[in-house]
Each structure stands twice: as C-alpha cells, then as structure tokens.
Amino acid sequence: MTKKFIATLLIGLGLLGLQGGAQANEGGAPWDKFPTYKMEDMAALQNGAKLFVNYCLNCHQASFMRYNRLHDIGLTDQQIKDNMLFSGGKVGDLMRTTLDPKQAKEWFGAVPPDLSVIARSRSGERGSGADYLYTYLRTFYRDETKATGWNNVAFPSVAMPHVLWELQGVRVPKIEEIEDPHEHGLKTHVITGFDQVTPGKMTPRQFDDAVGDLVAYLQWMGEPAQSERFRLGVIVLLFLSVLTVFAWRLNAAYWKDVK
Known part of the structure; x- marks a missing residue:
C-alpha cells in the first residue's frame, strides 16, 4: 500500500513538472522585462486597475480580490464606485464577472482563467510571471486563420482575442x-517584428506604458501586501543586525573574567 502511494505521488509530481515545463517554454519568443519600478508608482497601479476593470473583468474574474482592497493603492470608496463598479455592486464585493461559464466555454473553447494570481502562476525559466504577461499582452497580431x-507570439494559437486592439x-x-538550429538543412520561420496596418488610439510607446500599468496591477493583485512585506523584512533584518552586535558585546563582557 505504501509503495503504491509513493509511486502514485511520484507520477503526479512528474506530470506537474511536465506541465510546468510546458508553460515555462510556451512560445518561442524571449520574454521582455517588465518595468518593475511601476510597482511603487500609485498612479500606474490605479491606471492598471482601471484597465483591468474595463478590458479584463468582462470575461475573466479575480474571485480572490475585493474592490475595497483598492484602498491600498490610494482609491477611495467613491472613486471605486464611480470608476470600477459598473453593475451596481458594493465596494466590499469580490471582483467577479457575470459571464456564464457554459457560454464562455462555447465561445472560447475554455472558461477564461481567474486572474487573481495569474502573475505569480506564470513565472518560468524565461522570466517572472510579470515578464510573461508584459510580453504576451504586447505581441498579439492579426491572423485570419x-x-x-x-494570434500571439508568446502564446501561439491562443483562444483569447486581442482585447486591447483598439489601443x-x-x-x-x-x-x-532561417536555418533550423537543431536540424541541418531544415528551414524554420520566425517572427522578427511587426508591421502596423492600422494605428491604434495610442502610440506604441503609450501602449507599452499602459500594458506596464496593467501588468503592475496584476502583479500587485497576486499579493497586495508584497511591498509592505518587503519593508517589514528590511526593518526586521536591521533590528536583528543591531541585536546581534549587542549580544556579541554582551557575551564578550560576560566571559572576559572567565578567560
């Protein structure tokens, strides 16, 4: 019985490892670096929250996040009601969508995932989850097939449409x-860039900045207390350093006569 349990556990861990590896190597493009300074920019986080509610929350939900947690990024109850709540909900409600899961599966082939911790779950060998999202949201392109x-460079054949295409x-x-690096004589096709067919409401630089704000919010939403945790960690380490010095000198004072 014990051997059977251990074998089952090892198989399960192996499958999880294969799944994680597949997610980490999804797509062939390198992940662009997310501008981490936006995590300390309240205006960027607020704009990211606005973009999330307007463009993501229609299909996806963040069922582990409440609207009133947006107080942590400087929004008041009135600002949340005016700019984030469009269906008459309450500030204390969870960020849920009204999209029916059965209909979503019929339309998209799968139920859109919950985005509460999407930035934390997508990290891999190519970079952090924020790096992945920053690359993914900026590499959609028209594919009539x-x-x-x-279609998307970071996630080929993705079922999600380009919701930010107007921007x-x-x-x-x-x-x-180009020549296939793994098999001599075989040719492969790679995407080296994009041609703009029709302009959006934003310039490329403005769009990249807006996506950075959105990803910053998604990263923050995965752990709203992260910045506070980092600050407390620094304080604790400083306190322990000072305490260590006092303990060292006190120990020396106690043992000087013995020696």
Whole structure:
C-alpha cells in the first residue's frame, strides 16, 4: 500500500513538472522585462486597475480580490464606485464577472482563467510571471486563420482575442526564414517584428506604458501586501543586525573574567 502511494505521488509530481515545463517554454519568443519600478508608482497601479476593470473583468474574474482592497493603492470608496463598479455592486464585493461559464466555454473553447494570481502562476525559466504577461499582452497580431482572427507570439494559437486592439491598432508579423538550429538543412520561420496596418488610439510607446500599468496591477493583485512585506523584512533584518552586535558585546563582557 505504501509503495503504491509513493509511486502514485511520484507520477503526479512528474506530470506537474511536465506541465510546468510546458508553460515555462510556451512560445518561442524571449520574454521582455517588465518595468518593475511601476510597482511603487500609485498612479500606474490605479491606471492598471482601471484597465483591468474595463478590458479584463468582462470575461475573466479575480474571485480572490475585493474592490475595497483598492484602498491600498490610494482609491477611495467613491472613486471605486464611480470608476470600477459598473453593475451596481458594493465596494466590499469580490471582483467577479457575470459571464456564464457554459457560454464562455462555447465561445472560447475554455472558461477564461481567474486572474487573481495569474502573475505569480506564470513565472518560468524565461522570466517572472510579470515578464510573461508584459510580453504576451504586447505581441498579439492579426491572423485570419484563427477563430478569433488573432494570434500571439508568446502564446501561439491562443483562444483569447486581442482585447486591447483598439489601443494598439492592428499589426501583422514580419516573418523571416532561417536555418533550423537543431536540424541541418531544415528551414524554420520566425517572427522578427511587426508591421502596423492600422494605428491604434495610442502610440506604441503609450501602449507599452499602459500594458506596464496593467501588468503592475496584476502583479500587485497576486499579493497586495508584497511591498509592505518587503519593508517589514528590511526593518526586521536591521533590528536583528543591531541585536546581534549587542549580544556579541554582551557575551564578550560576560566571559572576559572567565578567560
């Protein structure tokens, strides 16, 4: 019985490892670095929360986050009611969507995932979860062969449409044929950039900045107390350092006569 349990456990861990590896290596493009300074910028976090509510919360939900937790990024109850709550909910409600899961599965092929901890769950060998999201949200392109009409460099054949296309505009990929590094004589196609077909409401720089705000909010939402935890950690380490010096000198004073 014990051997059977251990074997089952090892198989399960192996499958989890394979799944995690598949997620970490999803797509062929390197992950761009998320601008981490935005995590300390309240204006960026507030704008990210606004983008999240307007563009993400229609299909996805954040069922582990309450609207009133936005107090931590400087929003008042009135600001939350005016800019975040559009369905007559309460400030203490969870960030849930009204989208029916059955309908979502019919439309998209799968129920859109909960985004409460998406930034923490997507980290891998290529970078942090924030790096992945920052790359993913900026690398959509038009692909008429897909059901949604869109594809993505970081997540090929993704079922999600490009919800931010009005801000970014419509782009098509620049494809280059190169030698396959793993098999001699075989050619492979890689995306080296994009051509802008129609402009968006934002310039490329403005769009990248807005996506940075959105990802900063998603990262913050995964652990709202992260910044406070870091600050407390520094204080505790400083306190322990000072305490260590006092303990060392006190120990020397106690043992000087014995020696």
